[in-house]
Amino acid sequence: MTDVTINAADGGTFTGYLAKPASGTGPGVVVIQEIFGVNQVMREICDDLAAQGYFALCPDLFWRQEPGIQITDKTDAEWAKAFELYKGFSEVKGVDDLIAGLGVLRDTEGCTGMVGTMGFCLGGKLAYLMATRSNADCSVSYYGVGIEKNLDEASAITRPYLAHIAEKDQFVPPLAQQQILEAFSKVTRVTAHTYPGCDHAFARVGGAHFDKASADLANQRTADFLKEHLTA
Template identity: 65%
Template sequence: MTDLSIQSDDGSFSAYLATPASGSGPGVVVIQEIFGVNANVRAICDKLAADGYFAIAPDLFWRQEPGIQITDQTEAEWKKAFELYQGFNEVKGVEDLATTLAHLRKYPGVTGKVGCVGFCLGGKLAYLMATRTDVDASVSYYGVGIDKDIAEVPAITKPLLMHIAGKDGFVPQEAQTVIKEAVAGNFLVEVHVYPERDHAFTRIGGQHYHEEDASLAHTRTAEFFKKHLA
C-alpha cells in the first residue's frame, strides 16, 4: 500500500495504490466521494487488493487543494466538501481518471482488464468513465447528476453496474426515472435499486449506512468485477 505520483498534461497528482499479495491481477480505479482520498476510500482499495485487484484512488481535488482527506462527521467538513464539489471541474476530473486508468494498465503486475468503481461524485464519474473512456467495466454507487448527462448512454460500449438508492436525498425520483428509462433494454447496463435506502448507504459510519443492503451491493459488485475483469 503506497502513495504515488501520476503525471498529467496539466501537472502531477497523487494516488493511493493497494496491491494484491499475489503481485498480479486485474485493476480497479476507485473514484472518491466529495471527501477526498480519505480513510474510507483507502479501505475500499485495501479490500479490493485483498480480493486480488490492484486498486488505485487518484486525488481528484488536486487542482483546488491537494491531499484532501476529510470525513462526513462534522459540519465544517461538510461545508469544505461542498465547496470542493462546487469548484470541481468534471471534464478535467474524467481526464485525470483516464490518465490514472492508463497508468494502472501499465503498472507492473497488472494483468488483463481494468475497471472502475465510484461513490456519490465518484458514482457520476464512473458513469462518465463508461461513456467517455475505454475502461473495461464500471460500477456506480448512487451517482449524483447522472441524469444531466443521460444523453451519453448510447456511448456505453462496456458493462456498467448501477446501484441506486430509492430514497436518495441528492437524486430525486424524477432523476432516477430518467436514468432507469434511458438504460432500459441496454444489455450492457445492470441496475439495482434499493427502495428504502438513502444516499451513501454503503458508507461505513455514515448517517444512512445500512449493513444488509451495503453487503448486498458489494456482493453484486464483487460478482460483476469477477465476471468482467477476471
C-alpha cells in the same frame, strides 16, 4: 500500500493511493472518491479490493484545488468544505485525470491490463462518465449524483456498467431516478439495481445512512460483476 504519481494530460502531476494484491498479479480497479477526498474510507475500499486480488488506485481528484484532501462526513465544517470543493470541481478535467490514472494502473507491474472503475457519490457520476468516455473494461456506480444531466451519453456505453441506486436518495430525486432507469433500460450493457428505503451513501461504513443488508447485497453484486468482467 503506497501513493503513486500520475501525470495529468494537460500538465502537472497528482497522486493516487495504490493498494496491491498479495500475489503481485491481478486486474485493476480505479476507485473514484466521494466529495471527501482520498480519505480513510476510500483507502479501506482500495485495501479491501487488494485483498480480493485487485490492484486498486484512488486518484486525488481535488488536486487542482487543494491536494491531499482527506476529510470525513462527521462535522458541519467538513461538509461545508466538501461542498465547496465539489462546486469548484471540473467533471471534464476529473474524467481526464481518471483516464490518466487508468493508464497508470494498466502499466503497473503485475497488472493484467484489465482495469475497471468503481465510484461513490461524486465518484458514482464519474464512473458513469468513464463508462461513456473511456476504455475502462467495466464500471460501477454507487449512488451517483447528477447522472440524469448526462443521459444523452448513455448510448455510448459499450462495456459492462453496473449502477446501484438508493430509492430514497436525497440528492437524486424520484424524477431523476425515473429518467436514469428509463435511459439505462435501453442500453444492453447496463445493469441497474434500486435499493428500497435506502438513502444516499447507504454503503458508506460508519455513515449516517449506512444500511448493512443493502450494502452487503450491493457489494456482493459488485464483487461478482468485477470478477466476471475483469478476471474471465
